[in-house]
Amino acid sequence: MSLVLENVSKIYRDGPKEFRAVDDVSLEVKQGEFIAIIGPSGSGKSTMLSIAGALLSPSEGEVYLQGENITNLSTKKITEKRRDQIGFVFQAANLIPYLKVKDQLNLIDVLSKQKRAKRSIELLEHFGLKHRINKYPNELSGGERQRVAIARALINDPQLILADEPTASLDSKRGREVVELLADEIKNSGKSGIMVTHDERVLDVCDRVISIRDGKIEKQ
Amino acid sequence: MFLAIRELFYSKLRYILIGLIMVLVASLIFIISGLAKGLSADNASAIQELQADYVILNSDAEMDMTKSFVSRSNMKQMEQADGIKEVNSLSIQMRNATVNGTDKNEDVSIFITEPESMLLPIVAEGNAINSTNEVIVDQSLKREGIQLGDTLTFGEDKEVKVVGFTTEQRYSHTPVVFMTSEKPEKMNAFVVNSGEASLTSIQDEIGSNYEVVTNGELLKGIPSYSQEQASLNMMIVFLYVIAAFVLAAFFYVITLQKRDQFGVLKALGAKTAYLIRSVIGQVLIISVLCIGIGVGLTYGIGAAFPADMPFKLSPIGMLQSSMLILAVSLVGALISLVQVIKIDPIEAIEGAGK
Known part of the structure; x- marks a missing residue:
């Protein structure tokens, strides 16, 4: 199992009131599996993704990454886990505006004090971005930006890839290309992936679709 | 320094503008210090x-x-x-x-x-x-x-x-x-x-x-000595405070603007200490450059003053003033650092953690 959520809840308190953003959710993601999470806004799907990505610690329940319980690790250790074992693809790509394409990938090397310059070139070449290597994000198209973001998520060779609405800023054709690219990478290299999306047209690319409402898993 | 230097180059204009203000404030501090020293010697070197x-x-x-x-x-x-x-x-x-x-x-x-x-x-x-x-x-x-x-x-x-x-x-x-x-x-x-x-x-x-x-x-x-020095020293103190506040306001606003970026960087695995070093690195680079230019400018202006003008520059005095400007610049950057520390990586995921 790449990722296991065990009876996970996230509770926010507002005075006497209690709000369960995620309510007693259990989920297992196998190696090579690509899961989509859908649901209306405010359903708790982003909170669930944040817990899966070690960005947020759950109020109740346990989180296992690669078999290791990461629920109660220190902020510093959690940061290292994210850096080394998880790849993120954010909504609207969220590239750093002042870094050229090659430096978007090199950044991850700098943060983890490693040298994978060759790998970053290979990745960019693989994604058809070799000719854009010295461009800034604002010089790229939306699809190119999202492909750079995927390359960035893959540079540290993570076991788990998390994508937050990767198609949000793209038209349907580009959106589908990006999700297919993501699915190929996950399957071909035996990784696991979770994608939060609104876009029902790309669900067929995923192995499993989880629908979430009011913090609970409705159907799998 | 990977991030610090690349950002300085990418956002040249805004950093050149703040640099210009720093150069002017630093030069003014040096020149008024020179006048204070010159007047002091003119009044009381004996x-x-x-x-x-x-x-x-x-x-x-x-x-x-x-x-x-x-x-x-x-x-x-x-x-x-x-x-x-x-x-x-x-x-x-x-x-x-x-x-x-x-x-x-x-x-x-x-x-x-x-x-x-x-x-x-x-x-x-x-x-x-x-x-x-x-x-x-x-x-x-x-x-x-x-x-x-x-x-x-x-x-x-x-x-x-x-x-x-x-x-x-x-x-x-x-x-x-x-x-x-x-x-x-x-x-x-x-x-x-x-x-x-x-x-x-x-x-x-x-x-x-x-x-x-x-x-x-x-x-x-000596009649007038203390008053002369006090009024100039007050100006100098104000200039240090201005330097601190100008930098504080600038980096505070810039940091607020970059909240999302800091969130993404933290989500990608950048430690807070790394981001703090990056901000301090930028402040240091800008301050050192500006103080250096200010020193040059001050010596240039000093050379252009008439010989009987009470104006005296001492390398040790300049060095002390420079260190002090550098110190207040770093103090000015502190508020931004508090922001950087407070930013949560969860901000990279929209709609989560509310």
């Missing part, structure tokens, strides 16, 4: 350079040498006091000197002391004083056209010959003329050479009719 361990004034004089009067009859008492090795007297007169009997005249301060007195300064050009009709004068009089061998006349009574020039001897914004007299009259103060004896032990020895002071205390007693 006191700063006074070659005596202590000065003894009348205790009613409130440290103001021109209000103090001591009498020759007490000089013996001083010479015999424990701890005092050598005593001379000093009388100061503000006079107008006529040069070579022409219409040309100069305002000067006359320092009268005994021949062979410890107060007589080293002569930079010309000869030492051999008679009471000879004087050595501050070299700023040279700029006014006075040469060795010229005569100075004070009122109708006294005519003296300039035999030497000395340096750093100005008092009350006028050049000092050193003159000797076997028995000076209207003495303002005694100057003593005390060796190892401390100020309090000498004070105890000579009694409460007299006050023993250091050169530094004497400066405060």
Whole structure:
């Protein structure tokens, strides 16, 4: 199992009131599996993704990454886990505006004090971005930006890839290309992936679709 | 520094603008410091350079040498006091000197002391004083056209010959003329050479009719000296505060603008310490560059000032001011660092963690 959520809840308190953003959710993601999470806004799907990505610690329940319980690790250790074992693809790509394409990938090397310059070139070449290597994000198209973001998520060779609405800023054709690219990478290299999306047209690319409402898993 | 340098290059314009303000503020600090130092020397270099361990004034004089009067009859008492090795007297007169009997005249301060007195300064050009009709004068009089061998006349009574020039001897914004007299009259103060004896032990020895002071205390007693320095120093202090606030506001706003980026960077695995180093790195790069340019600019402007302008730059003073500007810049960046620390990586995921 790449990722296991065990009876996970996230509770926010507002005075006497209690709000369960995620309510007693259990989920297992196998190696090579690509899961989509859908649901209306405010359903708790982003909170669930944040817990899966070690960005947020759950109020109740346990989180296992690669078999290791990461629920109660220190902020510093959690940061290292994210850096080394998880790849993120954010909504609207969220590239750093002042870094050229090659430096978007090199950044991850700098943060983890490693040298994978060759790998970053290979990745960019693989994604058809070799000719854009010295461009800034604002010089790229939306699809190119999202492909750079995927390359960035893959540079540290993570076991788990998390994508937050990767198609949000793209038209349907580009959106589908990006999700297919993501699915190929996950399957071909035996990784696991979770994608939060609104876009029902790309669900067929995923192995499993989880629908979430009011913090609970409705159907799998 | 990976992020810091790339961002500086990418957002050149905004960093050049803030840099420009820093250069101007730093230059202004250096220039006003130079003026303060120049005016201080113009007003009191003769006191700063006074070659005596202590000065003894009348205790009613409130440290103001021109209000103090001591009498020759007490000089013996001083010479015999424990701890005092050598005593001379000093009388100061503000006079107008006529040069070579022409219409040309100069305002000067006359320092009268005994021949062979410890107060007589080293002569930079010309000869030492051999008679009471000879004087050595501050070299700023040279700029006014006075040469060795010229005569100075004070009122109708006294005519003296300039035999030497000395340096750093100005008092009350006028050049000092050193003159000797076997028995000076209207003495303002005694100057003593005390060796190892401390100020309090000498004070105890000579009694409460007299006050023993250091050169530094004497400066405060010079009319206008403290006020002159205080107003300039207040400007300098304000400039440091302005420098801190300008940088604080700038980096605060920039950091707020970059909240999303910091969130993404933290989500990608950048540690807070790394991001803090990055912000401090930017502040350091900008500050050091701007202070450097400011130093250059100040020396350039200083060279363009007329020679008789009271403006003095010292490398040590510049270095101290530079370090202080650097320090206040870093203090200014602190508020931004608090922001950087507070940003949660969850902000990279929209709609989560509310």
